[in-house]
Amino acid sequence: MIRIAFFAEILFEEYDGASRTMFQIINRIDPTRFSFLFIYGKGPEQIDGYGSIRIPTLNTGLNKDYSVSLPALAKGHIKQQLDTFQPHVVHIATPSFLGFFALRYAQSRNIPVISLYHTNFLSYIPYYFRKVPTLIKPMQRWMTSATRRFYNHCDIVYVPSCAMQKQLDSLGVEREKMVLWQRGIDLKLFNPQKRDLEYVRNITGNDNPNILFASRLVWEKNIQTLIDIYKRLRKSELAHNFIIAGDGPAGEEMRRQMPDAFFMGKLRHNELAKLYASSDIFVFPSISETYGNVVVEAMASGLPCVIADSGGSADLIRHGHTGYKCSPKSAGDYLIYIRMLLSDPTLHKFVSNTGVTYTQKLDWNNLTDRYFDEVTRLGMQSNGRMVWTAC
Numbered sequence: 001m002i003r004i005a006f007f008a009e010i011l012f013e014e015y016d017g018a019s020r021t022m023f024q025i026i027n028r029i030d031p032t033r034f035s036f037l038f039i040y041g042k043g044p045e046q047i048d049g050y051g052s053i054r055i056p057t058l059n060t061g062l063n064k065d066y067s068v069s070l071p072a073l074a075k076g077h078i079k080q081q082l083d084t085f086q087p088h089v090v091h092i093a094t095p096s097f098l099g100f101f102a103l104r105y106a107q108s109r110n111i112p113v114i115s116l117y118h119t120n121f122l123s124y125i126p127y128y129f130r131k132v133p134t135l136i137k138p139m140q141r142w143m144t145s146a147t148r149r150f151y152n153h154c155d156i157v158y159v160p161s162c163a164m165q166k167q168l169d170s171l172g173v174e175r176e177k178m179v180l181w182q183r184g185i186d187l188k189l190f191n192p193q194k195r196d197l198e199y200v201r202n203i204t205g206n207d208n209p210n211i212l213f214a215s216r217l218v219w220e221k222n223i224q225t226l227i228d229i230y231k232r233l234r235k236s237e238l239a240h241n242f243i244i245a246g247d248g249p250a251g252e253e254m255r256r257q258m259p260d261a262f263f264m265g266k267l268r269h270n271e272l273a274k275l276y277a278s279s280d281i282f283v284f285p286s287i288s289e290t291y292g293n294v295v296v297e298a299m300a301s302g303l304p305c306v307i308a309d310s311g312g313s314a315d316l317i318r319h320g321h322t323g324y325k326c327s328p329k330s331a332g333d334y335l336i337y338i339r340m341l342l343s344d345p346t347l348h349k350f351v352s353n354t355g356v357t358y359t360q361k362l363d364w365n366n367l368t369d370r371y372f373d374e375v376t377r378l379g380m381q382s383n384g385r386m387v388w389t390a391c
Helices: 019-024 071-085 097-109 121-128 134-151 161-170 197-204 222-236 249-257 269-280 293-300 314-315 331-343 346-359 364-380
Strands: 004-012 034-042 052-053 057-059 067-069 089-092 113-116 158-160 176-182 210-214 241-245 279-283 303-307 323-326
Touching: 004 019, 004 071, 004 097, 004 210, 004 331, 004 364, 019 293, 019 364, 034 067, 034 071, 034 097, 052 071, 057 346, 089 097, 089 364, 097 113, 097 134, 097 303, 113 222, 121 134, 158 161, 161 314, 176 279, 176 314, 197 241, 197 269, 197 364, 210 269, 210 293, 222 249, 222 331, 241 269, 279 293, 279 331, 293 314, 293 346, 303 314, 303 331, 323 331, 323 346, 331 346
Parallel strands: 004 034, 004 089, 034 052, 089 113, 113 158, 158 176, 210 241, 210 279, 279 303, 303 323
Antiparallel strands: 057 067
């Protein structure tokens, strides 16, 4: 049996796209082949009956919804549990304090490390430090160095898109370590058959076309451009409803600046799937995505996407076929394609159908099978090279 020590900052399944991706793996663990030990900051008391260690966290003040795990406050206990478990492979979600702790532990025991590149932290810095702009460049230099150092000490780095592969390459991460591993989609959950016009009519009170944004409401999702799109649409003569699904620290200011939008809060996936399929256009200006789960969910639901031509999401869209890509901060660009799609039912249907067809190839079972094959290979290799010494 292969033993995997799995380190992550947050392990609530519905928390965000990164968490949902991790649980696609966790929910498919074959307990006859694998044993997992989970080490994490925020999460439930236990993960699916496996060994689970929750460690202290601290909110940095940069984002009230995200905390940093502090392994130094429990390092003796963590190391003792790890040494008892004796992992064959270490999986690390992010290059955080916890991530570097896990990396040092793996190196001290000569254990192979696999990481999934979930979060484009470099793109967050201009938002987090926008009130102290003099810190932006020094923080970017520090983050670039930390990212390069972390991933170059991993054995395998799964990256979700070609754009992120190129970005990591430009930061100096060794190309041969990177493996393209796109995200999958649950096509039974997200599909056009979920369309329910009565459902969305009960939300808006009318039959106008519905423009949807779904994501965590955080400024690093390029929320200001979303607000600008809303304001331009309100000044136009285009009949529409603007619907926001999600919550987060930017929500209060968004409600103030978007008073006529319909704010749904955080939705469970079944309801979100119905909202995707029942809307008319998905708008997503975020430039910080490593992949863009919500874009794939919208496409699978038959919802044409108008998104930023930047970040990992841009790889998902073939401009003019599976959706449209815009200059990231140009609200006028988004308006052009929104108007085109709403004024031309034939075009709308074409983009909807090609998007659905594209998503048919994204099968989670195939992706997770690759992951488990990889950790099996790494685990079998590590059996003969592990050295268990005190740190």
